[in-house]
Amino acid sequence: MSLLTDAHATVLDATVEKMRWQFRMLFDDRAAPSRTYEFATEQGLSIEILRIHRLEERRHGRFGLTDAQYESLIAALEYGYYEIPREMDMDELSDELDISHQALSERLRRAHRTLVEELVALDELS
Structure with a gap:
């Protein structure tokens, strides 16, 4: 979990099915998902980013x-x-x-x- 806390991520939703986790997360800066992805893959974790949306007031x-x-x-x-x-x-x-x-x-x-x-x-x- 330090992977997410170090990135200042907020977990909006987390589910697990057949030993596979899926998260919806909110990051406080634009580069954080990339840093999180790089860190996870360096640690030998398999990670797939499905969608990225900019949180906007609109x-x-x-x-x-x-x-x-x-x-x-x-x-x-x-x-x-x-x-x-x-x-x-x-x-x-x-x-x-x-x-x-x-x-x-x-x-x-x-x-x-x-x-x-x-x-x-x-x-x-x-």
């Missing part, structure tokens, strides 16, 4: 979304893109955001993928 940063992705998701929600039936289609929404249909489509798909990956990762931890 909530969407915690989920790995870019500002543009977040803004597009919020606009889609506010303008009724997700309603059934839709109150605004992709063309109208892209016009409202002043970006191309293709750019909006890719931005929303990337945002959806990121959110789903985060959800699956959280489920795997529980």
Whole structure:
């Protein structure tokens, strides 16, 4: 555990399955995960870093979304893109955001993928 205390890490969650530990941790500086990884491998430990997110005051940063992705998701929600039936289609929404249909489509798909990956990762931890 000195590996984590020396790095000033906060363990948010820890699980073990079939002799394999999985941690969700919070580090106080950007270089700490790299130092922790190097130290662990020098000690003969097998370590795999699955995801790194910058902790930001903005909530969407915690989920790995870019500002543009977040803004597009919020606009889609506010303008009724997700309603059934839709109150605004992709063309109208892209016009409202002043970006191309293709750019909006890719931005929303990337945002959806990121959110789903985060959800699956959280489920795997529980």
